[in-house]
Amino acid sequence: ASEEGSATALANPNIALVKYWGKRDEALILPWTGSLSLTLDAAPTTTTVRLTDAPDDVVLLGGRPLEGTARSRVTRFIDLVRALAGRDERVTVDSHNEIPTGAGLASSASGFAALALAASTAFGLDLDRRALSRLARRGSGSASRSIFDGIAVWHAGHDDESSFAEAVPAPGLELGMVLTVLDARAKSVSSRDGMRRTVDTSPYYPAWVERTPVELEEMLAAITRADFTAVGTIAERNAMRMHATMLGAEPPVRYWGPASVELLDLVANLRGDGLECYATMDAGPNVKILCRADAVDELATRILEAQPDIGVIPARAGRGARLITSEPGGS
Ligand code: ATP
Numbered sequence: 001a002s003e004e005g006s007a008t009a010l011a012n013p014n015i016a017l018v019k020y021w022g023k024r025d026e027a028l029i030l031p032w033t034g035s036l037s038l039t040l041d042a043a044p045t046t047t048t049v050r051l052t053d054a055p056d057d058v059v060l061l062g063g064r065p066l067e068g069t070a071r072s073r074v075t076r077f078i079d080l081v082r083a084l085a086g087r088d089e090r091v092t093v094d095s096h097n098e099i100p101t102g103a104g105l106a107s108s109a110s111g112f113a114a115l116a117l118a119a120s121t122a123f124g125l126d127l128d129r130r131a132l133s134r135l136a137r138r139g140s141g142s143a144s145r146s147i148f149d150g151i152a153v154w155h156a157g158h159d160d161e162s163s164f165a166e167a168v169p170a171p172g173l174e175l176g177m178v179l180t181v182l183d184a185r186a187k188s189v190s191s192r193d194g195m196r197r198t199v200d201t202s203p204y205y206p207a208w209v210e211r212t213p214v215e216l217e218e219m220l221a222a223i224t225r226a227d228f229t230a231v232g233t234i235a236e237r238n239a240m241r242m243h244a245t246m247l248g249a250e251p252p253v254r255y256w257g258p259a260s261v262e263l264l265d266l267v268a269n270l271r272g273d274g275l276e277c278y279a280t281m282d283a284g285p286n287v288k289i290l291c292r293a294d295a296v297d298e299l300a301t302r303i304l305e306a307q308p309d310i311g312v313i314p315a316r317a318g319r320g321a322r323l324i325t326s327e328p329g330g331s
Pocket of ligand 1: 069070074095097100101109142190191192283
């Protein structure tokens, strides 16, 4: 077998319709609650992992070396893959995000899904989708869902084995989404820190843990009957409730800006005008707007009419993580 292992993988970001907010085990990345998302067909991460003889791992994002915690987050993840494969070669990781990094636009989801597939393949592992989802989860919880096409549910589980995502069939439900880019800068409070502070200090967090499983069941039922109105209504309500838990933290975690609120108003107005759409927001100011797949272009146009200076990324349901090239390394 060749000693040269290398693989390139591509993964799309996913946006949660029932949110993941809060870990009950930080080492294993086990969430307090299950979540559900739409994997998009836009703005992927492409990551190449190559085994090397160099003394240290090299991690490049957008062509520049990562440093500090961003780097160690990747090298610790590679340590997990090395342990799984029973190997100890160093690697070069070369990753490119199409979406702005760390702006609440799910770069860590596409980033760690692509890394999980590329690294496991380069080290000669052939993981099934569930094992890959569990591995991706260790890099970033939401990455567990970007392994799958379209709608995915991440089961909270109670240990490393039982916490994984899987695809949710959605016949007759064609979803679209327009991501708005109001501010592409990295946020000042990472998702990780925002979650931790909410779990540790918000008196509203226990209500979130109690209520989210009910909303997840409602969402799954709405998807099964292809009820777009119910899917959108539950998604918007769930996002507002997540942000309510953060506003109750000490000090409060607030990712919204004035432009976010203007967009929330715009969504309500468009809906009043008969363009059915719903807002969701994550750990950042950028509002994502859910609609029917055939309404994406009209929605993007209407948003730009109202807010000509912002960026928009139109998207529909997309594919899960996949390999572009691979030459697995033999041990
Ligand atoms: P985002 O803010 O992009 O939606 P997130 O909400 O999950 O992601 P964080 O948990 O703060 O936010 O993750 C952002 C971090 O993820 C970045 O600062 C970077 O360290 C890491 N990251 C993003 N993309 C990649 C990538 N392609 N490869 C490795 N690490 C990445």
